[in-house]
Amino acid sequence: MLSAFLTILTLLAVCAVVAHFHPQGSHRAAAREGWRQLQPLLTRLPIALLAAAFLAVLIPADAIGSLFGEASGWPGVLAASLLGGFLPGGPVVAFPLVVVLFDAGAGIAQLIALITAWSVLAFHRVAAFELPMLGARTTAARLLVSLPLPVFAGTAAGVIAL
Amino acid sequence: MPLRHVDPMTVFFLVLALGAGTAVYILHGPAAWWNALSRAAELMLQVAPILVAALLMSGYVQTLIPRHAIERWLGARSGMRGLTLATVAGAFTPGGPFAAFPLVVALLRSGAAFEVCVAYLTAWSVLGLNRALVWEIPFFGLDFVALKMLVSLPLPFLAALLARPLGRRMRRPAC
Incomplete structure (x- = not known):
């Protein structure tokens, strides 16, 4: 660091x-x-870090390891992409949660898929900004072509990290 | 603390913190509760100095790269050159969705190809240098972010490739 x-x-x-x-x-x-x-971060960041620290105690590390661990392979990448798409908030609230998964034993490929899905699909951001500004058709078309990207990034990261 | 910064997402996380904190205290006892608290403080101390420096840097970038400069870079160019430019512009666009989406609206109106806009938005979201420096490096470290950037490089081109047939069917931008 x-x-x-x-x-x-x-x-x-x-x-x-x-x-x-x-x-x-x-x-x-x-x-x-x-x-x-x-x-805005002066309030948001401490709260998000606190929530993540408490969640880290509650979330069973074994479950995270078997779902998103290095050994989970591409089903893990797929599951992580799904979770990432629905992970709410900007980086200030989302990243502490990702660190929790990291500490609980999630694999690099799975985490990269998760963060990529969170940044490129981000259904909360789509609802809040993209839909009202770009319109339904453009938004739907962009989302459709972006669906495979997190899986691609995660798989590529897995190949390189090996 | 300034109340105007308390948005629904902050309230949601406040409730989450309170709920999870109570659950930790009841299920795991006060020792575990204090442990989690010091873990949060530790992470805060680790992230805060990098974050403050990165935000100041981001402030410089935003005064040095105004929006109209990015608009001029992109224009209505298409093809490999247009896609590369869109990817570079996306990676360099600082700021959140407030900055990127109005730009895309302006681009589509001025006749930029749909696939170029898709490449731009994809690059902005997966290659955004500002976000990588301000957020990803403090939380995940250099090695992880470098690997993530490397595997994200082809994504804007991949998305544009997939967007091409859709753009042709849409004929003209929907907005």
Whole structure:
């Protein structure tokens, strides 16, 4: 996690330097935008982490392991894709739950299928944004072509991770 | 805490936390309850510094890459070149659905091909650099995110390939 922090810090430094010499760049505007995004998280993130920590105790690790574990193969990838599509919320609430599954022994391929399904299918986001903005036909067509993607990503990850 | 940030999803998770917390206390006892609490605090401490730095970085990106720049990149181009551009643009589009969907509406209206829009939306959702840096790396670490990015690279093209026959049947965008 230290390497993750250092990576982000490096990118932040690069952005700050670019913004400093860019005519449109502004440290003040960037800080304001960052703060605007941080505000809602001050309540959401602790609550989501708490919920996930308690759920981690309650969810039987054996069941997760046999359903989504490394050995579950492509049926596990399929099940994870299904779960991912229905996983609610943005990353702030969904990812703590994914970490719970990770700690309980879910496989890499299955988790990648789950996160891909959550990001590309996201039925809650479809109902809230896509349907009203793009209309039913465009939305339905996009969903239809996106259905196989999580299974593809999970299977590919399984092949590479082996 | 500012009340205006309490949306239905937050309330749902608050109820979930309270319910699960009570269940842990009753079923597993106070020791397990404290354990879970310190696990949550630990994860919070692990994620928070990366998150704050990443959000500030995201703030810079949003001031440096305005929406009209992405619109100009995409235009009405199609074919392999259009798809590649759409994928790159999707990966670089910062922000949530508020940012991406209005852009797609504008693209469809201005005559972009359906498959290009599908490639863009798919790239935005599975390759989004902003989300990867702000959210995925703090929670899952570099190795996991790198593998996920690698297997996600072909997805926008795959989706566009599947979308092509549908786009032809739709003839003109529905919106």
